[in-house]
Amino acid sequence: MKLSTTILAAAVIAAGTAKAEPVAPGEVQFGDYGGIAESLTGKAGDPENGAKVMKTKSIGNCISCHKVTALSDAPFHGEVGPSLDGVADRWEEAQVRGIVTNAKMTFPGTIMPAYYKTEGFTRPGKAFTGKAAEEPLPPLLTAQQIEDVVAFLMTLSEE
Amino acid sequence: MRMQAKAAIAAALIAAPGLASADPDDDTLIVNGEIEMTTKTSAPEHMSDTYIDTIMSGWHFRSDETQALQMDDFDNSGMIFVDTGRAQWEQVEGSEGNSCASCHEDPADSMKGVRATYPKWDPEAEEVQTVAMQINDCRTENMGAEPYGYTSTEMANMEALIAVQSRGMPVDVKIDGPAREMWEKGKDLYYTRTGQLELSCANCHEDNYGNMIRADHLSQGQINGFPTYRLKNAKLNTVHARFKGCVRDTRAETYKPGSDAFVALELYVASRGNGLSVEGPSVRN
Numbered sequence: 001m002k003l004s005t006t007i008l009a010a011a012v013i014a015a016g017t018a019k020a021e022p023v024a025p026g027e028v029q030f031g032d033y034g035g036i037a038e039s040l041t042g043k044a045g046d047p048e049n050g051a052k053v054m055k056t057k058s059i060g061n062c063i064s065c066h067k068v069t070a071l072s073d074a075p076f077h078g079e080v081g082p083s084l085d086g087v088a089d090r091w092e093e094a095q096v097r098g099i100v101t102n103a104k105m106t107f108p109g110t111i112m113p114a115y116y117k118t119e120g121f122t123r124p125g126k127a128f129t130g131k132a133a134e135e136p137l138p139p140l141l142t143a144q145q146i147e148d149v150v151a152f153l154m155t156l157s158e159e
Numbered sequence: 160m161r162m163q164a165k166a167a168i169a170a171a172l173i174a175a176p177g178l179a180s181a182d183p184d185d186d187t188l189i190v191n192g193e194i195e196m197t198t199k200t201s202a203p204e205h206m207s208d209t210y211i212d213t214i215m216s217g218w219h220f221r222s223d224e225t226q227a228l229q230m231d232d233f234d235n236s237g238m239i240f241v242d243t244g245r246a247q248w249e250q251v252e253g254s255e256g257n258s259c260a261s262c263h264e265d266p267a268d269s270m271k272g273v274r275a276t277y278p279k280w281d282p283e284a285e286e287v288q289t290v291a292m293q294i295n296d297c298r299t300e301n302m303g304a305e306p307y308g309y310t311s312t313e314m315a316n317m318e319a320l321i322a323v324q325s326r327g328m329p330v331d332v333k334i335d336g337p338a339r340e341m342w343e344k345g346k347d348l349y350y351t352r353t354g355q356l357e358l359s360c361a362n363c364h365e366d367n368y369g370n371m372i373r374a375d376h377l378s379q380g381q382i383n384g385f386p387t388y389r390l391k392n393a394k395l396n397t398v399h400a401r402f403k404g405c406v407r408d409t410r411a412e413t414y415k416p417g418s419d420a421f422v423a424l425e426l427y428v429a430s431r432g433n434g435l436s437v438e439g440p441s442v443r444n
Contacts, residue, residue, distance in 0.1 A: 057373070064373035076374040080367050111366065113356040123353045123411040130407035137355055 050152030237440025253304030345427025354411025384441030
């Protein structure tokens with residue numbers, strides 16, 4: 001955690017000079033274990049918005065699979081994935097960013113969708129219409145929304 | 160019947176106070192106090208390469224209230240459509256002056272056991288046929304009438320009339336011989352991860368049955384209960400309409416109802432229910 005905060009701070013300083021563009025989905029650099037060291041936007045995330053993204057069905061809809069006690073104001077938490085309580089105690093920020101961006105880089109073959117991926121799908125569709133769509137698709141979450149979710153998840157500490 | 164449902168509620172409350180238990184329950188489905196349904200049984204041999212050793216009807220994953228609606232035909236809204244289907248059965252349509260009844264007389268005799276064995280290989284057409292395809296073949300070839308839309312209300316009604324004649328009989332779909340190729344194709348589709356969410360049928364209905372996904376209790380996605388009356392849309396739903404909905408929910412381009420892909424998938428999914436009772440028309444939420 002200490003380490004990744006330092007990296008983040010460095011990224012923010014670097015970004016301060018030129019106006020930073022978010023890292024494009026195809027250009028994300030994953031580490032050997034699927035983590036992403038630097039913020040996708042060069043900015044810190046907003047945990048409050050991250051909470052909203054996670055519980056809103058039409059945005060992240062993370063609670064459809066995960067139970068999160070801190071989000072219990074929203075109904076119907078699923079059981080397909082593990083509870084995210086205490087997730088900040090289990091993972092470094094870089095790893096959490098990697099999981100939210102493309103969980104398959106951390107957990108090969110996982111059911112968890114990749115939230116910042118735009119190409120390489122089988123029968124890509126236009127959102128939930130059932131109609132065909134051309135790749136690249138818009139990513140499920142924007143770079144800033146990913147950072148917001150990461151910032152929220154890093155508040156889920158039980159220690 | 161009511162008693163059983165109440166007893167089940169009481170048992171559930173004792174087992175998990177204040178919590179809706181997510182596991183499939185152990186209730187028994189007896190329709191009208193007389194048709195005993197096999198709703199859980201050993202998985203067929205061809206599923207030995209999966210984690211599933213017991214196959215279960217979607218009925219086990221519904222609430223006690225929804226379950227009760229299927230235990231008595233007076234409470235089962237799907238039965239209303241069986242009556243409409245019966246009227247369609249008698250209706251003369253098309254250039255040949257025939258109704259279904261002209262050739263098949265009483266469906267209680269002629270259609271008994273039909274639902275249990277479809278989809279199946281038709282040696283004359285040299286293809287795997289679903290009940291819906293057979294219905295439309297009869298309409299176009301033997302009646303000179305227009306085919307029904309593949310997932311239309313008329314089709315669902317007719318399928319319900321045909322399914323109900325086999326209620327309680329075990330699903331027994333053949334997967335060897337000339338049907339094998341379609342079955343393999345269906346199996347491939349079942350495990351293909353589609354759409355932007357990259358989910359396959361197996362991700363939800365094999366790896367996660369019994370788990371909640373948001374407000375939905377995931378079942379094994381069996382089709383022994385089709386057509387299904389859903390409380391959600393208050394109508395009868397056909398197998399291909401359900402498949403289409405599930406594929407759409409992966410943010411994928413769906414396949415067309417009646418397409419080769421969905422016929423193959425239906426054959427494969429039906430075969431995963433070999434041994435469960437035909438329940439159609441069932442009630443789901």
